[in-house]
Amino acid sequence: MYIYDDFDETFVRERAAQFRDQVERRLSGALTEEQFRPLRLMNGVYLQLHAYMLRVAIPYGTLSSGQMRQLAMIARKYDKGYGHFTTRQNIQYNWPKLKDLPDILDDLADVGMHAIQTSGNCIRNVTSDQWAGVAADEVTDPRPYAELMRQWSSLHPEFSYLPRKFKIAITGAEQDRAAIAFHDIGIRVKRNETGEIGFDVYVGGGLGRTPMVAKKIGEFISVNDLLPYLIAILRAYNLEGRRDNKYKARIKILVHEKGAEAFKARVEEIFAGLDKDKLRAPQGELERIAKFFDNPAYETLEIEPASLREARADNKAFDAWVRRNVAAHKTDGYAIANISLKPVEGIPGDASAEQMELVAQMADDYSFGEIRVSHEQNLVLAHVKKSDLYTIWQALEANGLGTPNIGAITDMITCPGLDYCALATARSIPIAQKISHKFSSSERQSEIGDLKIKISGCINACGHHHAGHIGILGLDKKGEEYYQITLGGSGDENAAVGEILGPGFSADDVADAIDTLVERYIQLRSSEGETFLDVVKRVGLEPFKEALYADH
Amino acid sequence: MPIIKDGAEVRDDPWLMLTDEMDVPTEGDVIIPLALASEKAERLSNHNGRIGIAIPNDVNIEDYAALIGTADLIQLELPAFTDGRAYSQARLLREELGFDKELRVKGDVLVDQAAYLKRCGFDSFDFDGPFDAEIWARTLSIISSGYQRNYRDSLKHRGA
Numbered sequence A: 001m002y003i004y005d006d007f008d009e010t011f012v013r014e015r016a017a018q019f020r021d022q023v024e025r026r027l028s029g030a031l032t033e034e035q036f037r038p039l040r041l042m043n044g045v046y047l048q049l050h051a052y053m054l055r056v057a058i059p060y061g062t063l064s065s066g067q068m069r070q071l072a073m074i075a076r077k078y079d080k081g082y083g084h085f086t087t088r089q090n091i092q093y094n095w096p097k098l099k100d101l102p103d104i105l106d107d108l109a110d111v112g113m114h115a116i117q118t119s120g121n122c123i124r125n126v127t128s129d130q131w132a133g134v135a136a137d138e139v140t141d142p143r144p145y146a147e148l149m150r151q152w153s154s155l156h157p158e159f160s161y162l163p164r165k166f167k168i169a170i171t172g173a174e175q176d177r178a179a180i181a182f183h184d185i186g187i188r189v190k191r192n193e194t195g196e197i198g199f200d201v202y203v204g205g206g207l208g209r210t211p212m213v214a215k216k217i218g219e220f221i222s223v224n225d226l227l228p229y230l231i232a233i234l235r236a237y238n239l240e241g242r243r244d245n246k247y248k249a250r251i252k253i254l255v256h257e258k259g260a261e262a263f264k265a266r267v268e269e270i271f272a273g274l275d276k277d278k279l280r281a282p283q284g285e286l287e288r289i290a291k292f293f294d295n296p297a298y299e300t301l302e303i304e305p306a307s308l309r310e311a312r313a314d315n316k317a318f319d320a321w322v323r324r325n326v327a328a329h330k331t332d333g334y335a336i337a338n339i340s341l342k343p344v345e346g347i348p349g350d351a352s353a354e355q356m357e358l359v360a361q362m363a364d365d366y367s368f369g370e371i372r373v374s375h376e377q378n379l380v381l382a383h384v385k386k387s388d389l390y391t392i393w394q395a396l397e398a399n400g401l402g403t404p405n406i407g408a409i410t411d412m413i414t415c416p417g418l419d420y421c422a423l424a425t426a427r428s429i430p431i432a433q434k435i436s437h438k439f440s441s442s443e444r445q446s447e448i449g450d451l452k453i454k455i456s457g458c459i460n461a462c463g464h465h466h467a468g469h470i471g472i473l474g475l476d477k478k479g480e481e482y483y484q485i486t487l488g489g490s491g492d493e494n495a496a497v498g499e500i501l502g503p504g505f506s507a508d509d510v511a512d513a514i515d516t517l518v519e520r521y522i523q524l525r526s527s528e529g530e531t532f533l534d535v536v537k538r539v540g541l542e543p544f545k546e547a548l549y550a551d552h
Numbered sequence B: 001m002p003i004i005k006d007g008a009e010v011r012d013d014p015w016l017m018l019t020d021e022m023d024v025p026t027e028g029d030v031i032i033p034l035a036l037a038s039e040k041a042e043r044l045s046n047h048n049g050r051i052g053i054a055i056p057n058d059v060n061i062e063d064y065a066a067l068i069g070t071a072d073l074i075q076l077e078l079p080a081f082t083d084g085r086a087y088s089q090a091r092l093l094r095e096e097l098g099f100d101k102e103l104r105v106k107g108d109v110l111v112d113q114a115a116y117l118k119r120c121g122f123d124s125f126d127f128d129g130p131f132d133a134e135i136w137a138r139t140l141s142i143i144s145s146g147y148q149r150n151y152r153d154s155l156k157h158r159g160a
Helices: A006-028 A033-041 A065-078 A098-110 A143-153 A223-240 A251-258 A260-273 A285-291 A306-314 A316-325 A353-366 A386-398 A429-438 A442-448 A510-524 A532-539 A542-549 B041-045 B061-070 B085-096 B111-119 B133-141
Strands: A045-047 A052-056 A062-064 A082-085 A091-093 A168-171 A185-191 A197-203 A215-222 A326-328 A334-339 A350-352 A370-373 A379-385 A453-456 A470-477 A480-487 B003-005 B015-017 B029-033 B051-055 B073-078 B102-107 B124-127
Touching: A006 A033, A006 A098, A006 B133, A033 A045, A052 A098, A062 A065, A065 A082, A065 A091, A065 A098, A065 A353, A065 A370, A082 A353, A143 A168, A143 A223, A143 A285, A197 A223, A197 A260, A215 A223, A215 A260, A223 A251, A223 A260, A223 B085, A251 A260, A306 A316, A306 A386, A316 A326, A316 A334, A316 A386, A316 A442, A334 A386, A350 A353, A353 A370, A353 A379, A353 A386, A379 A386, A429 A453, A429 A510, A442 A510, A470 A510, A480 A510, A510 A532, A510 A542, A532 A542, B029 B073, B051 B061, B051 B102, B061 B085, B073 B085, B085 B102, B085 B111, B111 B133
Parallel strands: A168 A185, A453 A470, B015 B029, B029 B051, B051 B073, B073 B102, B102 B124
Antiparallel strands: A045 A052, A052 A091, A062 A370, A082 A091, A082 A350, A185 A197, A197 A215, A326 A334, A334 A379, A370 A379, A470 A480, B003 B124
């Protein structure tokens, strides 16, 4: 993974010193809260319902074991002993004190981490496929480009006061695990017949109150032109994006109102005028970065070790975990082990300091000291020997991290909701817990198969409900929380926005409603291989509406 | 309204901002709003002094390349510190139209934005006080390096 050199380290330390100075000016009254607000936001500090929240950047979801241990230390020293992994592959601390924040940033800088641009109307943490560099279906590793964009976007002088936040995601695989179609800019790395790398660039995707799937405007943009092309998009947006209404300020609205073709023409016009040679990555920089992402020293191993076969045959729980949580690695004898942060009735995405330390230890012992965070709020050990899986699982299982539910119905994305968030209209976490309780049997989950539920506690859609096979949106009606259900959303390469089924349900009735939908799906499916989403696409919403509302 | 240039307050700023009702003086340095530029063009042609143009943040800079080429100062607007259009306008002026005279920003400038504004090409700042030279100097120098190359760049870059 990428390791800071002196240049990066100086930059991050100076940024921490700058924030310390800003906090001191706020505490002394030299800055008003209104003036301090955009400054703290640009450094990941929110004011929530009960306390400040600090969001720490985990660039494209990649962490070293040492960084993970430091995150655990911070959770213990400055928070209540846990942290929350987010849908943008970051980690949030919900209870730090304002006066401690500069010290936390210094502690982060000690391990090459920061909170730069994890919020605010600027370019946010660049996200990517959590299996980047190891997935069996990958065309090419997107991480060198993600790191290049991280550096280029850091404290960008021109793009730090945009109309609204700006999110970039990149994938290099056939299957889109980074939900690029729901980002302000989504990038798909491609390779042509002659082996050259290029980027298809999608723009104007997003969730929130106006969900939109991104439109492709750039076709096979060259590696050399990547940064100038991004500058052209950002400049068009910065100059022309709406600033009159915060809910219409994202680039998706500009692209929609102007039309994708006209927006593309404007970007190309700006691009044509750029002095590109001055804006490209410095000579040799991409190659320097790419070296950090060379394969670790894999051994030559047998494809399917006998010890794994035996352990699976002997232990049903382990076998269930392997089937659900282990994915194909590009290298023989290795596997990708996904660690679920969605235990039955737990808080999705939360991990205790002890659990973080355990995962760090597992990474050191079995996965070249590296950990990934997925946008679905789980962790990944990306390079483990198949022969080590059983040992790893035993340790995880003993520490509440062995839940065999990756991609299953209880592997829900859930926003913090009204339990933490000042914007929320309803609670999300208790709904996830009720659903998790209802479907706690791993046999039942296994019978249901792949099914993504995503829950948001308000129309800002931080829980990605629009992209859920089943989406749940918490709203408030005259002081009562109620939940609207959508079906058919998807965040993958066939991205789609879910459609509303009908009237909402009370907090007590949501889990039963989900149960009804699942039962109807089981009746409707033509085989076990036909997933929930396949069935919704085949039969439409009607049979599900009938199941839910026929009695009412 | 302090005007800050090179880290210090400009005591006697020579520039007079023209408004609708004012006649163009016969001499002295004047800043004329873009909207009045054509109306007052005739008077300005006989003017003895430098001419600046104030450009709102919702116009396409490239449409005024010829006019900008004759100006001795361009003033861009920051109506609210959160409105970042002038940053892009400044880069277009500097990097594409080759404007190399004084570029001034007027409006809601926060000291913490000055470094970004400077990197985009601004060299003078006109805003409602207070101005503290010590804080100004500190916030402008606290970050010594940058990942992007900029106009009249004074930051350190990797490998340089």
